[in-house]
Amino acid sequence: MTQKIAFVINPNAGVKKKVDIIEFIKSHFSKHIPYDFIVWKNKDDFESVKQQILKGNYTIVVACGGDGTVNQVASVVAKTEMALGIFPLGSGNGLARSNRIPMDVKDALRVIEKGTIKQIDGAMVNQYPFFCTAGIGFDAHIANEFAISTKRGFVTYFKTTVKEFFGYTPNDYKITIDGKSMETKAFLITVANAGQWGNDVYIAPEAELNDGILNISILKPFSLVALPMIGVKLFSKKIHTSIQLQSEKGKQIDIEFNGELPVHFDGEPLTIKNKISINIMPLALQVVC
Secondary structure, three states: OOOEEEEEEEOOOOOOOOHHHHHHHHOOEEEEEEEEEEEEEOOOOOOHHHHHHHHOOOOOOEEEEEHHHHHHHHHHOOOOOOOEEEOOOOOOOOHHHHHHHHHHHHHHHHHHHHOOOEEEEEEEEEOEEEOOEEEEEEHHHHHHHHHHOOOOOHHHHHHHHHHHHHHOEEEEEEEEEEOOEEEEEEOOOEEEEOOEEOOOOEEEOOOOOOOEEEEEEEEEEOOHHHHHHHHHHHHOOOHHHHOEEEEEEEOOEEEEEEEEEEEEEEOEEEEEEEEEEEEEEEEEEEEEE
16 A cells, blocks of 8 residues: 555644754655645644544654654554654653653654564543553543643653652542452552653553553552662663552453542543453554664
8 A cells, every 4th residue: 555644743742843844844854755744723622633644645644743642643543544743852752762762853754664563452441542550549630731831852751750759648449350359558550551651660560562461560569768779670671570569451441549639641640530451452553663
């Protein structure tokens, strides 16, 4: 099939806003592959972008932005003949890193030109698709705080994490995995299709993108003394060896709790009451990588 590519541009996303993305792509992308630009102008109106994608007869749709942009575009192309390309412009770039897509934007364009495609799983948290991680607890709280911050980037994320850590109270949860239930207090619970949140911070190092299984990482409350070692293990892909982490696997995960709590899917925050349900979507997405 002849390639036809759409670059979905989110001009308000990511940490590289000063780059004129459209002009950069025009200057550096192959002149032999037809492509269009679709600009996501209004952050509250993705429907018009979605319709342009679906009507364009594209073979590859490239998300140009951060994890939120990637999630939105991936949600449209999942379970279709189209493949997702990623032009990483965000703070964490979790799905891009998990698929070994270069962070250098010129190299990322070369990957899209080559067009090598693999299939990966996706998942749903309630009615929201995700492809990297979803979670409840401290990571979701930080995602919510980061979303309302006026500054982006890893430094802002790190400062927010440190600031919020000392005032955060872990919650009680009932977790049911493929019909088997447990009750626990947790600092956070991450359900992972990919191994990392982003920035090569690995909360589920054993997770694989195309094994038809979700990894559940339950980080128990811990003392301040344990924090440095937990940080080291998160960055060194060894958090699954920590005594503070309980690791599980499953295809259907229900998490129950009291009241309303922040939840995130691929870093995008929302608030949900009493229960979230997460299920695997095997090999739902084609990715150029």
